[in-house]
Structures are given as structure tokens and as C-alpha cells.
Amino acid sequence: MCEEKGLHYKGVLEVVMPENYIAMFNAPGEEESRAIVTKAKPVLEQAGELIRKGKDLPASKVGLLDKLKSGPINEGFYKFYVKADAFFATDACTGCGFCVEACPLNNIRLNDGKPVWGKDCTHCMACICGCPTEAIEYGKRSKGKPRYQCPKDETL
Ligand code: SF4
Ligand code: SF4
Numbered sequence: 001m002c003e004e005k006g007l008h009y010k011g012v013l014e015v016v017m018p019e020n021y022i023a024m025f026n027a028p029g030e031e032e033s034r035a036i037v038t039k040a041k042p043v044l045e046q047a048g049e050l051i052r053k054g055k056d057l058p059a060s061k062v063g064l065l066d067k068l069k070s071g072p073i074n075e076g077f078y079k080f081y082v083k084a085d086a087f088f089a090t091d092a093c094t095g096c097g098f099c100v101e102a103c104p105l106n107n108i109r110l111n112d113g114k115p116v117w118g119k120d121c122t123h124c125m126a127c128i129c130g131c132p133t134e135a136i137e138y139g140k141r142s143k144g145k146p147r148y149q150c151p152k153d154e155t156l
Contacts, residue, residue, distance in 0.1 A: 011057030013047045015040050020125045020148040023086070023138045027129070027148035037150070084121035086139035087128065089114050093135035099127040 002009040017040055018033040019025050028036065050057055084107060089099075095113030107120045108127060115127070115136070128136040129147040137143060 009056075010051075012060060013043065013057045014060065015043050015047070017150065018148045020129050021123070022125060022128065022142045022145045022147065023123055024141065027146045029146055033148055082121065082123045084117035084119065086141070087115075087117045087121075088137055089131075089135045090137060091135075092133045093131075094133055096132065099131055099136065102126040102130045 016036065018028050018036045020027055027033075047057060093114055095110060097110055099115050100108045100110055103126060104124060105120045105122060107118045108115050109118070110116070117127075126149075128138055128142060129149045131147075134147060
């Protein structure tokens with residue numbers, strides 16, 4: 001695609017970060033999250049260094065399974081599973097509006113002080129994992145699971 005558009009492909013880099021996709025999986029607790037982020041730091045620093053020097057990222061092998069995952073599997077998954085229908089706010093909601101601000105697709109609005117989700121969702125989990133009172137659930141799938149958001153502090 002880059003070649004077609006006359007761009008130079010710089011590559012991709014795999015950085016393992018804590019799971020936040022609680023619509024399907026479990027997020028790690030605070031201690032485990034910190035350990036994962038700490039382990040990811042050198043990879044990020046290496047990437048930053050390469051980018052600063054204008055170099056390409058190291059080439060990575062792309063196997064058939066990767067192609068399937070990024071191709072037909074992803075298409076089907078996105079079409080049938082990635083929807084906001086299952087989100088709801090519990091009585092713990094204070095109407096703070098953080099979820100409205102956090103959504104990258106402007107898919108949430110407040111109605112009488114409670115969030116309402118639209119149809120334009122990419123399952124980034126910013127709303128459910130960022131809610132300060134953990135008032136958002138995704139059907140029954142998120143019940144009792146820890147929420148994870150990358151900390152904004154520099155101490156990690
Ligand atoms: S972030 Fe949480 S508490 Fe704030 S409006 Fe959204 S659901 Fe309610
Ligand atoms: S999961 Fe992400 S895209 Fe979907 S409604 Fe929440 S913040 Fe918006």
C-alpha cells in the first residue's frame with residue numbers, strides 16, 4: 001500500500017502492553033501491569049531511538065496465521081462482535097462525562113446525566129477502563145474484572 005502511494009514503509013514494532021480488552025479477556029492487576037509496562041520500556045526506547053535517527057524499524061516475519069488474523073478473521077470479528085450495544089452504566093455513575101471525553105470516536109453522549117452509546121464503536125475500551133467509579137459494564141463479560149489504563153505518570 002505504501003509503495004502504491006509513493007511512501008517509504010518504515011515497519012512495525014511489537015510492544016507487549018497490559019491487556020485492556022475486558023469485553024473478552026481479563027486485565028492484569030496493578031502490580032502485574034507495572035511489570036509488563038516496565039518490560040516494554042526498553043522496546044519503546046529502542047523504537048524511539050530508531051525513529052529519531054530516521055531509520056526503519058527491524059523487519060518482522062509475517063506468517064500465514066498473521067495474515068489470516070489481520071485479514072478475514074479481523075473482518076468477521078469486527079463486523080459481528082465490535083459493537084457498543086452491550087455497554088451500560090450502573091448506579092455508580094456520577095455523570096462526570098469522562099467517558100464522553102475519552103471516546104476517540106465521539107460515540108458517547110450524556111442523556112439526563114447518564115452515558116448513552118451510539119453505533120460508532122471500535123472497542124478501544126477507553127470508556128469502560130477509564131471511568132473513575134468503574135460504573136461501566138460490558139454486558140456480563142466485564143463483571144468483576146480489573147480495569148486497565150496506561151498510567152500517565154512518568155515514574156514507570
Ligand atoms: S465516566 Fe463513568 S461516572 Fe463518568 S459519566 Fe461516564 S459512566 Fe458515569
Ligand atoms: S469502547 Fe472506545 S470507541 Fe467504543 S464507545 Fe468506548 S471509548 Fe468509544
